[in-house]
Amino acid sequence: MTKGGPARERFDLWPDDSPEIGALPAGLRPHLRVYPAGPDPAPAVVVFPGGGYGMVSEREGEPVAGWLNRAGFTAIVVTYRVAPHRYPAALRDAIRAVRLTRHHGHAWGVQPDRLAVMGFSAGGHLAGSLATLGDTALPGVEPDDLVAVSPIPDALVLCYPVIAFTAPFAHEGSVMNQHGGAVTEATRREWSLDRRVTVATPPTFLWHTAPDAPVPVENSLLFAGALAAHRVPFALHVFPHGEHGLNLAADEPLASAWPDLCAAWLHDTLGRHGARDTSLTPGGAG
Numbered sequence: 001m002t003k004g005g006p007a008r009e010r011f012d013l014w015p016d017d018s019p020e021i022g023a024l025p026a027g028l029r030p031h032l033r034v035y036p037a038g039p040d041p042a043p044a045v046v047v048f049p050g051g052g053y054g055m056v057s058e059r060e061g062e063p064v065a066g067w068l069n070r071a072g073f074t075a076i077v078v079t080y081r082v083a084p085h086r087y088p089a090a091l092r093d094a095i096r097a098v099r100l101t102r103h104h105g106h107a108w109g110v111q112p113d114r115l116a117v118m119g120f121s122a123g124g125h126l127a128g129s130l131a132t133l134g135d136t137a138l139p140g141v142e143p144d145d146l147v148a149v150s151p152i153p154d155a156l157v158l159c160y161p162v163i164a165f166t167a168p169f170a171h172e173g174s175v176m177n178q179h180g181g182a183v184t185e186a187t188r189r190e191w192s193l194d195r196r197v198t199v200a201t202p203p204t205f206l207w208h209t210a211p212d213a214p215v216p217v218e219n220s221l222l223f224a225g226a227l228a229a230h231r232v233p234f235a236l237h238v239f240p241h242g243e244h245g246l247n248l249a250a251d252e253p254l255a256s257a258w259p260d261l262c263a264a265w266l267h268d269t270l271g272r273h274g275a276r277d278t279s280l281t282p283g284g285a286g
Contacts, residue, residue: 035062092138128163
């Protein structure tokens with residue numbers, strides 16, 4: 001692996017004989033790509049691009065990894081299963097990605113006890129689902145001993161995230177792609193992430209734009225309100241201009257501040273992680 005540059009080494013998430021992937025062709029299997037920050041292990045950010053659970057956006061992958069490298073983080077960009085695959089395929093892939101990252105640790109340029117997850121739009125819903133997973137039982141069996149490795153991140157970054165699966169702020173495309181047309185109201189409530197926050201949810205950085213139409217800003221406000229109610233540390237930035245899907249927001253004079261704000265927050269939060277009480281189990285519907 002080439003250190004200190006835009007490495008793109010690919011690792012499949014599941015072994016060839018895993019029932020998770022069945023007969024999926026090699027080119028379509030869920031995988032991750034490792035972008036080391038430099039020659040020494042660094043704090044890591046596992047990135048879940050958006051795409052409404054119907055695709056995985058390339059523009060929220062490698063460009064974000066480049067920024068994270070410049071900010072001193074190893075980036076792990078995940079290509080997870082989307083429609084026609086339904087729940088829990090994407091979440092199983094997310095769990096696996098974090099476990100693999102922690103397991104390989106220094107070999108991938110990662111400090112395994114300094115790990116954040118970052119998600120954009122529906123990728124934010126996936127990252128938030130992972131961070132609030134708790135004791136939720138998911139179908140499927142780990143093919144190796146990685147079940148002992150925690151998938152819960154030390155910090156969470158949500159970029160214009162899908163949070164609500166219930167009206168009036170739900171992103172219906174994400175709901176349908178994740179659960180299909182027969183989704184029940186109980187399932188909508190269960191996977192509306194503001195309902196899943198507990199005192200053990202990781203510290204969270206959120207940003208959104210006020211005019212976002214596809215994913216209304218209320219999604220971030222709902223999650224921030226739940227964090228505040230449970231006294232979970234968080235930062236929330238709502239910018240007055242910009243449409244949905246800004247990525248690094250280079251063309252928005254105000255929203256373009258978010259990468260620097262986020263990098264400073266990540267360094268501070270991951271640096272404090274060793275002092276956090278991690279004895280509580282995150283997640284669970286509330």
